[in-house]
Amino acid sequence: MSLSASPWDVPDLVGSALRESLRIGYLDSTRSETGRLLATLAASRTGTIADLGTGCGVGAAWLRTGAPAGTRVVTVERDPGLARSAARLFAGTGVEVLAGDWSTMDWAEHDVTTLSLVTVDMETARDQRDRLVDLLAPGAFLVLEDPRPWQDLGTPRDGVALQAWLHDQRLLCCEVSVAPDAGLLLCTRI
Numbered sequence: 001m002s003l004s005a006s007p008w009d010v011p012d013l014v015g016s017a018l019r020e021s022l023r024i025g026y027l028d029s030t031r032s033e034t035g036r037l038l039a040t041l042a043a044s045r046t047g048t049i050a051d052l053g054t055g056c057g058v059g060a061a062w063l064r065t066g067a068p069a070g071t072r073v074v075t076v077e078r079d080p081g082l083a084r085s086a087a088r089l090f091a092g093t094g095v096e097v098l099a100g101d102w103s104t105m106d107w108a109e110h111d112v113t114t115l116s117l118v119t120v121d122m123e124t125a126r127d128q129r130d131r132l133v134d135l136l137a138p139g140a141f142l143v144l145e146d147p148r149p150w151q152d153l154g155t156p157r158d159g160v161a162l163q164a165w166l167h168d169q170r171l172l173c174c175e176v177s178v179a180p181d182a183g184l185l186l187c188t189r190i
Contacts, residue, residue, distance in 0.1 A: 010035075013061040013093060020089055021056035026082075030059035030119075033178035034145055037186075038119055039066025041141050042073075049117035050135075051075040052102040053124050057086040057095070059145075063119070064095050074112065076102040103128045107135065115140060122146040122185070126161050133170050136189035142171070144185040 010018065010032060021029045030038070038059060042049055043066045051060040054077035064073045075090075076098045077083040083099035090097055098110060102120075107113070114137035122144045125132055136142060144165065165185055166173050173187035 011039075011061070011065040013065055014058060016089060017057040017061040020085060021058060024056065024085070026056045028121075029055055030062060030145065031179065031182055033182060034143075034184060035059065035062035037176070037178060037184070038062040038143060041117055041143065042066035042071065043068065045071050045116045045141070047114070047116040047137065048072040048074055048112050050102075050112075050115050050119070052118060052120040053077065054082060054086045054097065056082065057089050057097075059119050060086070060090070060095050060097075063117070064090075064093060069094070071116075072096070074098060074110070076100060076105065078102075103131050117141045117143070119143040119145060122161070129164065129168065133168070133189065138189055140189045142185075142187040142189070144187070146183060146185075 014035060018029065039062045042063045045067060049063055049067060049071060051063055054060060054075040057075065060073060060075035067073055073095045075086060075095060077086055078101045080099055083097055087097040115135050116137050117140060118132065118135060125144055132142060170189060171187040172190050173185055175183060176186050177183045
């Protein structure tokens, strides 16, 4: 699948996920600026990549759009209703929807030993750093999404969480601003 040239256009699968998000009033979807970065990173990945916290599937749609055909794309959602909706959306697209909590899931039951790219929101990842790092293959990317710029994180706990990621010796991380009001943390497993 190709990415649209215009920043206002989105690939068909992403558009379908965005329409579903609007239909049910789910407003915490991956922004297009972040999505384009996810698709770009996914283009270089082999093996299995994952979106942890499917929601309506916008992030997973961006991953599938960028990933090579042979790259396995998995998305995990703990809300059963959202998981069912995402399974309908992704039927026949090559995106596998797993219902459950990624942090306690037995990944081996789903034939996953390591992941080469993971995207998850910062709040979800906050207390799961060790579990996430254990899922990453050497050289894998981890994208921690947050809709706010890092300098506006708001609470000392947020700043502590950010510093913990930046100083984790198993990772090399950098802050990336994807828009004036949105940032993310991009890490690689070393």
